[in-house]
Amino acid sequence: MEHWSPTTIIDESPPPPSVAVRLARDPKVACAGGFILFLIVLAIAAPLIAPKDPLAQDLLMTTVPPAGFADAAPGFLLGTDGLGRDVLSRVIFGTRVSLTVAFVAAGLACLIGSLLGLLAGFFGHFVDTLISRLVDIWMAFPPVLLSILLVALLGTGLHSVIIAIVVIDWTRFCRVVRTETMGQAQMDYVVAARTIGFARPAILFREILPNVVPVLIALLTLEMGIAVVVEAILSFVGLSVSSDTPTWGGMVAEGRQIVHEAWWVLAAPLVALFATVVAFNQLGDGLARSLDPVLRR
C-alpha cells in the first residue's frame, strides 16, 4: 500500500459503499458485534436479568444439575455450585468484570502503546531505539507470569488486574503502530504537510494518526478478547477481584475443583469465556478486513 500502482490510478469502479454499510453487511462483524452488544446489555442490566442473587448461598441446594438432567431443581436453569449459588446468575454477573477489563484495560493499553508507537515511528533515531529496546525487553517476559507477578505485587483487585494487562500488552500496539507510522511517514501527504510548514505534532496527530486508526481498531478488538482471558487466568489463580464478586475465571477455578461432582460449574463459565473470546476475535478479523484498504479489494 506504500506504492502507487497503475491500477489504483485508473480505477474506474463505482465508489465503494461507506464504512458503516460495509461493516453491517459483513456477517462476521454483524454476528460477533451483536453478541458483544448482548453481553454489554447483560452486564448493565444484570440485576434485572439474573434470576437469582449471584451471591445467595443455599447449603441445602448444593451442586444441583442444570435443567433437563436427573435431580434438577426448578428455578436453577444452569444448576448450582458447591455453595448452592445459582450458576446462571453468576455467569450473567460475571460479564461485568470481564467486560470492564476488556474495555478499560484494552483501551488503556491501546492508548499508551499507540502513543509510544507513533513517537517511535515518527521521530525514529534515538526515540525509536529507546522504545524498540524497551519492547524487546518486554517481549522476553512470559506474559502470564509477568501479569501474575504484577498483580501479586500490586495486591489483588480490579485495578491491579487492569494495570497488569496494560503494562504487559501495550507492546502489541506499540509494535504495529510503529511499523504503520514509519510507512505513513514516507508518504507524499506527510511530505506535503511538512513542506507547507505544519508543526511536527500537527503532522503526527492530524495527518498520520487518522491513517493508523483502522489497524488500531482491529487490534483493539483482538486485545479485548485477550484481556478477558488474562482476567480469567488471574481469577483462576486467585489473584483477581475478591471472591464476593462473581467472575468467570473464579467460577472456572471453583468448577475445576469439583469437576467430578458438578461439571456444569466449570462448563457454564467456560462456554461464556469461549463465546466472548471468539466473538471479539471474529469482530477484530471482520473489522480488519472491512477497514483495511488493501484487504478490502
Add this chain to the structure above:
Amino acid sequence: MLLAIVVNRLAMALVTLAGVAVVVFVLLRVVPGDPVAMMISPGAGPADIAALKAHYGLDTPLLTQFWIWIRGVVTGDFGTSITLHVYVTDVLASRLPATIELALLALIVAVIVGGGIAIAGTLMRRTPGEAAIDGLNSILLAVPDFIWALALVLIFAVALPILPLTGRIDPALAQGFATRFYLAESILTGRFAVAANIASHMIMPTLALALPLAAVIVRLLKQSLKEAMTQDYVLLARIKGFRELHLVLHEALRNAVGPTLALTGVQFTFLVGGTVIVERIFAYPGIGNLAIDAVINRDFPLIQGLVLLFGLIFILINIGVDLSVAALNPRLRHG
C-alpha cells in the same frame, strides 16, 4: 554470513537479558510486599526479622543487592530460594526438564496436526472440505491454551474418564531415573510401560499447548501451499504426471514452508509462556507451575531466577528461528 548473524544476535540478546534483569529486580523492590514478613513465624521478634533480612541480604542498599545478585548470576549463582531453602539453580535444574519435554512434545504435535490439516486442506482446495477447515479454524484461532486446557479437563474428567487429570507420572513409577527427562529416558531405556504412563499424563497439557499453535500453522501453511501450487514448477511436475499428493509434498511444501517456520518459531515462545498456566491447571511439576508458587510465596530469588530463565529461553528460541530461516533461505544468508 551466518556467523555475523549469530554474533549480532547474541550481543542483542545480552542487552535484552540485562534489561530483563533490571526490570524484574526493580519491580520486586519498588512494589510493596516484604518477603521476610511472609516467612517469619508469628512469635518472631525484631531481632529475628533483622537476622533473616541479613541472611538473605535484604538489609543492604538496593544497588548493593543488585550488584550482589548480578555478580552471582554471571557466575551461575542465583541465590537460595526463600521458601524451598535450596539453591535456585538446583530447583530450576530439577524442574526444567519436565517443561522442556512438555513444550517440545507440544511443538511436535502442533507441527504434525497443523501441517497435516494444512496439507489435507490444500488437497481439498475449492471443495466444501476446505471451507469446513477454514470455518472451523477461524474459530479455533481465537481459543487460547487456558480455555483448551479446561475444555480438555471437562471432556476427560466427565465424558471420557480415561486420563489422569494431574501430575507428570504415577508416583509409584517415578523411581530409578538417572535424569529428569522422564519421558525421553524411559523410551530410550525401553521402559515402555512407564513411558505410556508419563504420556497419558502429558496428553492433556500437550494438546492444550499444541492446538492454538496448530491453528496458526494451518492458516499460514495452507495459504502458502495454495500459492505455491499455482507456480510453474508445480505445473511442470503435474504435466510430468506426478500425483496431487506428490505435488504438494515434494514440490510445493519445500518452497512454502519458510514463512510458516519463522512464524512457528515466534509462536513457540508463546507456547513456552503458556506452560505457566497450563502446568498449573494440570499440576504438572515444571518451571511454569513453580513460577506461580514462587510469585504467590514472594520467593524473590526464585522469581528472579525463573524470569531470567524464561527470558533466556525466549531469546534462544528467537535466535534459533533466525538462524534456521537464514540457513534455509540462500538470499538471507548474505543479508
